Amino acid sequence: MSTSKLGYTLAGTFLAFTLAAASPASAQDAKQAPQAKVVGMDSVRVEPLRQTVPVIGRFVPHQTGVVAVRVAGPVDKYLVRVGDRVKAGDVLAVLVDNSFNWERNRRKADVESARANLQTARASLQLLDQELKRLEGLKESPAFSPARLNDKLQETIRAKSQIGEAQADLASAQADLELGEIALANTKIRAPYDGVIIERHSEAGAYLREGEAVVTMLDDNDLEIEADVPANRISGLEPGRSLKAVVEDGTELNAVVRAVIPNENPRTRTRRVRFVAEYSGTIKSAAANESVTVYVPAGEVQDVVTVSKDAILNRGGAQLVVLNDGGKATFTPVQLGQAIGQRFVVLSGLKEGDEVVIRGNERLRPGELIKNGSEAKKDKAS
Template identity: 30%
Template sequence: MRRLKPQYAFILAVIGVAVLYFLVRSLFGGGETPNAAEAKTAEALPSVQATLTPETAREVDVVLRGRTEATRAVVVRSETAGVVAATPAAEGSFVRKGQVLCRLAVDARQASLDQARANLRSRQLQRQAAQQLAEKGYRSQTQVLEAQAALDAAQAQVRQAEIALSQVDIRAPFAGVFDRRDAEIGTYLAPGQACGTMIELDPLLVVGDVPETDAAKLRLGAPASATLISGQKLTGKVRYVARDADPQTRTYHVEVIVPNPGLDVRSGLSAELKIAAGMGAAHIVPVSSLVLDASGRQGVRYVLADNRVAFAPVTVLEETPQGLWVEGLSGPVRVITVGQSFVADGQKVRVVAAR
């Protein structure tokens, strides 16, 4: 039997040692400790920065777009027919309750009243004479009652003529602004035709439409504030919240009543309406932490206890120099502040403290 040359024996020994080494490595994990393996796995995970945000009890406001509106707006109409003879109230001026807005021509109304009053005096005398004759036995009680009935009819005619004469003056039903005049001197008005429009601006309304998600938070009498497009601020209280939603927008109509003693604020101005809705849970987060999910909802991504990513839709309550106050989170939350746009829901991450 031929013996191997020394150099071949050496080569075979090296190969055997190498095979044995790799065999042992594959059986026993290559000699790595479990901690080292876990460290390598953690290094392979995406890294994010997160900050622990506590839950805070805070006054919650419902914010919506609105507009100013007159408390009352009434078209003042004529109750009788006639030609407009005078328009004492200037269009756009403040008028007191009962002030004449339009005056119709008297025509024969004064004559009708004079005739009714003369007839009344005659009936009064007839009633008096019938009573005196009845006391002497020259008239029956029936004749006295007939005289009384004629007197009552004459009184009714006088009252009717007085009302007809008073109706030539079309008066303001309440104190406010005579906003628009629809009839000029010489205009013929039939019963029901308009003299003009009255609006009440003190107090004033600020109205808006609240989403169905916020309608249940509002209560009558809740304090509210309105910021006009000019920057002027008004304060008042909620006087009305609709119970029936608009079928098109699914929103509920809201009215806030505010004082306007100088009539400085006009009707129809745009306003931002803020209504107190009680205490609620809120979190403050950086503006940069807001993201959109696949459905287009605005929210934040945060890290669960097992270092997996989750998404929560939030509603912005207020913007401050320290960040955004939002609702929609519960309890202390590790909000991702760096890397939130590069991770997905359910993905495991490596968390480092926010700088």
């Protein structure tokens, strides 16, 4: 074997031995190196905050009240029960209408009689006109009588007046017939608007006088919010402004100012404000007089530091957040204020731009290495 071949063989053996010896150590070091935990993070930021005060209001309907009978008579039957939903024009109850039917028929006969009298008066006038023309044609004849001509002229004037009377009688009879038709139609009590029957005031067989209540209705499809707002909070409630409102079951909605009633209660120093209720998502079925809390502005807008609610940990009565301090978990106590949606106002302990852990913070220990989950996904994708 040559010297050069022997040198290559020794060098190869030494290199293989060196790699074999180094490999277990390198694997062991890699195994012992600490790994950063992947967590979700969010930044502390500044948001505008307007102080509000809660005002208790209630849902009120645009339309509600009794439906009254328009003609007197006994009730034949009711077609609705309490709780039934009706549309405008639906028949709610029916009065006994026999007398109204016959009264309508009598007035219809009066119209026919008045129309016949008018035709008779017109025929009489036509006959007098013919006689008058014949008399005027005899003016050059010895048989002409001026007195008779004057009599026919007066009779013609009277006939024209009789036609006017007959026309007036016909108009009066037609008006009476129309009133009879209206009275007959009013024996059917109809719903004046869409709504729900909330009370019946009589039963079949009862006699109702004109104007007495038949049912009480409520339109629950178009409810507004009415709240008695302190007078010193009215200045910020211009029409069209949207406020937060919450009903008793926790459903949130927008209350848009429609009108401020210019009438102040001197005892409570409040004014009534009407709001239009705007629901987001699934529409809730509200009820008249249901309570709703409206949050009315109480001051000017302020910029405040806020943190996500998911970042807060409660440990031993203290409120903590896990702060990302250069890739290490640092537990920091914080003092919190009121909630703004899904965030808390930070009174002390954090500043704008701080990164806090919002997912996986419950399992972390102080000083543990952490890494933002969104950044880890970016690194993996690249």
